[in-house]
Amino acid sequence: xQAQRQEYPPHTTLKSSYDLGWSALVVELRSYRRSEAxxxxxxxxxxxxxxxxxxxxxxxxxxxxxxxxxxxxxxIWLKPAGGKYDEACIAPSQVLDLYLPTALFAQLSHDYNxxxxxxxxxxYEGGVQDEVINQIGRSVLSEMMSPTAAGRMxxxxxxLLLAARLVHSHLDSGPLRLLIESRHRxxxxxxxxxxxxxxxxxSDDIAVADLASVACLSIFHFTRAxxxxxxxxxxxxxxxxxxxxxxxxxxxxxxxxxxxxxxxxFSSQSSFTRAFRRATGMTPAEYRRASAS
Numbered sequence: 133x134q135a136q137r138q139e140y141p142p143h144t145t146l147k148s149s150y151d152l153g154w155s156a157l158v159v160e161l162r163s164y165r166r167s168e169a170x171x172x173x174x175x176x177x178x179x180x181x182x183x184x185x186x187x188x189x190x191x192x193x194x195x196x197x198x199x200x201x202x203x204x205x206x207x208i209w210l211k212p213a214g215g216k217y218d219e220a221c222i223a224p225s226q227v228l229d230l231y232l233p234t235a236l237f238a239q240l241s242h243d244y245n246x247x248x249x250x251x252x253x254x255x256y257e258g259g260v261q262d263e264v265i266n267q268i269g270r271s272v273l274s275e276m277m278s279p280t281a282a283g284r285m286x287x288x289x290x291x292l293l294l295a296a297r298l299v300h301s302h303l304d305s306g307p308l309r310l311l312i313e314s315r316h317r318x319x320x321x322x323x324x325x326x327x328x329x330x331x332x333x334x335s336d337d338i339a340v341a342d343l344a345s346v347a348c349l350s351i352f353h354f355t356r357a358x359x360x361x362x363x364x365x366x367x368x369x370x371x372x373x374x375x376x377x378x379x380x381x382x383x384x385x386x387x388x389x390x391x392x393x394x395x396x397x398f399s400s401q402s403s404f405t406r407a408f409r410r411a412t413g414m415t416p417a418e419y420r421r422a423s424a425s
Contacts, residue, residue: 404416
């Protein structure tokens with residue numbers, strides 16, 4: 133999936149996923165200024181989540197008809213691939229823009245035998261309330277601002293969940309239910325293969341696609357089936373296992389904190405320390421001292 137830069141009305145980019153090399157999802161944290169200008173044709177399905185700024189009214193013109201929506205924090209704007217604002221007037225606000233590649237929807241269409249690729253059938257609207265999208269978007273924002281060891285997997289999973297949510301709840305033709313067939317469930321044998329793979333590759337750059345391949349399922353079906361079987365999504369499970377491994381290394385001694393952070397795929401010792409403190413209530417150094425006493 134090739135990331136594509138977008139051109140939009142006057143804004144300042146505060147943070148971008150381009151710096152992190154993500155491919156499954158393009159994310160931009162932007163501060164928009166008040167403007168009135170024609171908008172571009174969207175090459176990818178877009179979700180915009182209003183995070184803050186001046187509450188007001190944003191107006192936009194679709195098919196010759198003016199519409200408006202509030203720019204209240206938490207509200208969501210949806211734009212299908214191929215969609216275009218005839219004109220836009222954007223109130224000053226801070227927005228999280230997420231772009232979903234067509235390949236995600238093509239895979240979803242293939243997995244569920246949908247008649248068309250649905251990214252162009254998403255409802256074109258503003259001021260939407262959807263707490264599922266909001267929570268997923270904010271978890272991606274948190275990862276972009278403070279990268280973690282399982283960030284790549286989190287982004288892969290988030291992009292799948294966002295695409296599925298749009299198809300499930302925000303199509304022009306109405307909601308479409310996506311069911312897991314029995315043949316796509318994780319039986320004990322396949323689940324054990326996946327869990328063994330994780331244990332054998334904790335120090336490697338694991339991708340959701342790797343685990344799906346081990347389970348002989350598509351990425352969409354695997355993500356949902358794994359979450360159903362284990363109770364947490366793949367990225368969270370891998371993150372938990374890496375932290376348990378790190379705790380064992382720290383407690384045993386003989387491994388420096390920097391080495392433990394590197395082996396467990398953290399981008400820096402500081403990010404490792406933050407994650408370790410969240411999980412245990414102690415820094416790695418404090419945990420080592422407590423284990424030795």
